[in-house]
Amino acid sequence: MQEPTENNLNSSNKKKTFFDNNSNESIKSTNVEILEQENLFNLFEKYDFYGDLKFKSGLASLIAKNEKYKHINLSEDFNSFLLDKSNTDFILKAKGFYFSKFVQKNFNFEEYEKFKNLSENKHKEVTSLRHKENENSLLNKKSAIEKENKGEENVPLSFQQIADMLAKGETIPGIKQIPNVVNEAEPSNSVLKQHKKPWEK
Amino acid sequence: MFRTERFQGYAVEFSPFRENKLACATGANFGIVGNGRLWLLGLESNGLIVDRVYDTQDGLFDCAWSENHENQIVASSGDGSVKLYDVTLMDFPIRFWQEHTKEVLSVNWNLVRKDCFVSGSWDNQIKIWNPELPKSMRTFREHTQCIYNTIWSPYSADVFASCSGDQTLITWDTRIPRSSLTIYAHNNEVLACDWNKYRENVIATGSVDRSIKVWDLRRPDKAVLEFSGHQYAVRRVKFSPHSEFILASTSYDMSLKLWDTQKGGAIFDFGQHTEFVFGLDFSLFDPHLLVSCAWDETVRLINY
Numbered sequence: 236m237q238e239p240t241e242n243n244l245n246s247s248n249k250k251k252t253f254f255d256n257n258s259n260e261s262i263k264s265t266n267v268e269i270l271e272q273e274n275l276f277n278l279f280e281k282y283d284f285y286g287d288l289k290f291k292s293g294l295a296s297l298i299a300k301n302e303k304y305k306h307i308n309l310s311e312d313f314n315s316f317l318l319d320k321s322n323t324d325f326i327l328k329a330k331g332f333y334f335s336k337f338v339q340k341n342f343n344f345e346e347y348e349k350f351k352n353l354s355e356n357k358h359k360e361v362t363s364l365r366h367k368e369n370e371n372s373l374l375n376k377k378s379a380i381e382k383e384n385k386g387e388e389n390v391p392l393s394f395q396q397i398a399d400m401l402a403k404g405e406t407i408p409g410i411k412q413i414p415n416v417v418n419e420a421e422p423s424n425s426v427l428k429q430h431k432k433p434w435e436k
Numbered sequence: 437m438f439r440t441e442r443f444q445g446y447a448v449e450f451s452p453f454r455e456n457k458l459a460c461a462t463g464a465n466f467g468i469v470g471n472g473r474l475w476l477l478g479l480e481s482n483g484l485i486v487d488r489v490y491d492t493q494d495g496l497f498d499c500a501w502s503e504n505h506e507n508q509i510v511a512s513s514g515d516g517s518v519k520l521y522d523v524t525l526m527d528f529p530i531r532f533w534q535e536h537t538k539e540v541l542s543v544n545w546n547l548v549r550k551d552c553f554v555s556g557s558w559d560n561q562i563k564i565w566n567p568e569l570p571k572s573m574r575t576f577r578e579h580t581q582c583i584y585n586t587i588w589s590p591y592s593a594d595v596f597a598s599c600s601g602d603q604t605l606i607t608w609d610t611r612i613p614r615s616s617l618t619i620y621a622h623n624n625e626v627l628a629c630d631w632n633k634y635r636e637n638v639i640a641t642g643s644v645d646r647s648i649k650v651w652d653l654r655r656p657d658k659a660v661l662e663f664s665g666h667q668y669a670v671r672r673v674k675f676s677p678h679s680e681f682i683l684a685s686t687s688y689d690m691s692l693k694l695w696d697t698q699k700g701g702a703i704f705d706f707g708q709h710t711e712f713v714f715g716l717d718f719s720l721f722d723p724h725l726l727v728s729c730a731w732d733e734t735v736r737l738i739n740y
Contacts, residue, residue, distance in 0.1 A: 280647070280664060354667070357669060358668075361466075391442055409470070430452060432590070433633075
């Protein structure tokens with residue numbers, strides 16, 4: 236990552252930058268191609284923003300203007316500002332604005348955020364039920380086991396059905412009680428020789 | 437194809453001793469609530485058959501074959517337990533440990549010294565175990581969020597890597613209580629990591645941000661390579677044991693992909709699963725054979 240120099244910081248403070256919506260300085264993107272949305276998202280994620288001086292100086296002036304970041308001394312703290320995870324959203328928005336204005340005009344930042352959130356939500360959906368389930372696990376499991384003992388025949392449930400049942404506090408049928416014991420029989424002895432791994436040959 | 441009926445697959449692993457044996461760790465009800473089952477499968481000329489199953493109280497999220505005993509396999513469970521099975525014995529493990537306080541998402545057997553394994557848990561802790569000992573040998577606490585993967589270096593008996601919901605990849609040396617290196621690998625949870633088998637310092641990571649990154653630990657400030665192409669979170673990554681340039685990944689987008697790190701792109705896309713794909717393994721004996729398992733309750737053999 237390139238150090239922000241006194242020079243580009245000063246010049247960015249004097250001039251109106253790309254972050255000013257009313258800027259007269261309209262730079263036309265020469266590279267507006269019709270790409271599939273997903274390709275655009277990938278391009279956005281791979282774009283070397285910090286190798287782009289115009290972006291860097293614009294971002295610096297944006298930080299300088301923001302009340303929230305008044306305490307930041309840009310000539311010293313710029314790089315640590317970029318690395319600070321709590322600034323990720325701020326920086327991402329700036330990147331989105333810049334990218335759609337100057338790199339790929341048909342890039343839609345809102346759509347990108349939706350796309351990004353889809354992946355996150357999918358994973359959260361999978362793990363949050365498990366996390367939640369832990370909080371009242373003892374209670375749930377006990378009653379589930381009792382129900383199973385009544386010998387009810389159960390059909391496989393879909394993910395959504397399970398999610399709904401857990402949300403309503405219903406017990407999931409068909410959970411067996413497995414004794415928490417070890418097999419006391421004599422364990423086997425190893426007789427096979429170890430193979431060399433393909434990368435060790 | 438083999439059906440793990442009523443159980444959704446989280447991990448599948450080939451035996452390092454017998455080329456026609458593999459194991460699949462699964463959970464009922466998508467691993468959210470209910471029992472787990474470890475399936476021991478045999479690869480016959482007409483496909484996969486079940487040799488034996490072990491049922492557990494809670495879902496199983498990972499398994500690892502012993503590297504020095506052909507009949508031993510360890511499985512990790514949602515209730516925090518880690519269980520060691522002797523595949524010649526029925527029904528119950530020969531040993532189990534209840535030390536982790538939350539889901540154990542990862543177990544991995546040491547590839548060099550072969551006498552211990554590592555586990556990683558949603559309790560943010562990493563533990564090192566010797567199968568002969570009643571308690572874990574070491575505990576490492578530095579991750580601040582759920583741990584998803586813990587993988588030994590193929591080159592050093594003491595070095596392993598871990599990745600976590602705290603967005604980092606950490607490398608460790610078991611002789612030292614603190615970590616060796618922390619990489620802020622992604623801007624989202626890191627669900628998968630693996631070591632390149634031919635390059636001692638190269639690790640791949642996969643994240644909820646949908647990307648796969650390849651890192652050189654000697655220059656950890658920036659990823660060497662980045663692959664995008666998965667539409668949802670990447671759940672597992674593994675380097676091929678046969679080629680330094682081949683990397684496989686599974687994702688919530690229901691696909692399994694192979695990537696060429698030399699040419700820099702996807703070279704194979706397996707789309708036959710109909711639900712999230714979790715587990716994946718390369719055969720150690722057949723350079724063109726892969727296996728995968730998924731929430732669609734299938735274990736699939738893939739020729740590439």
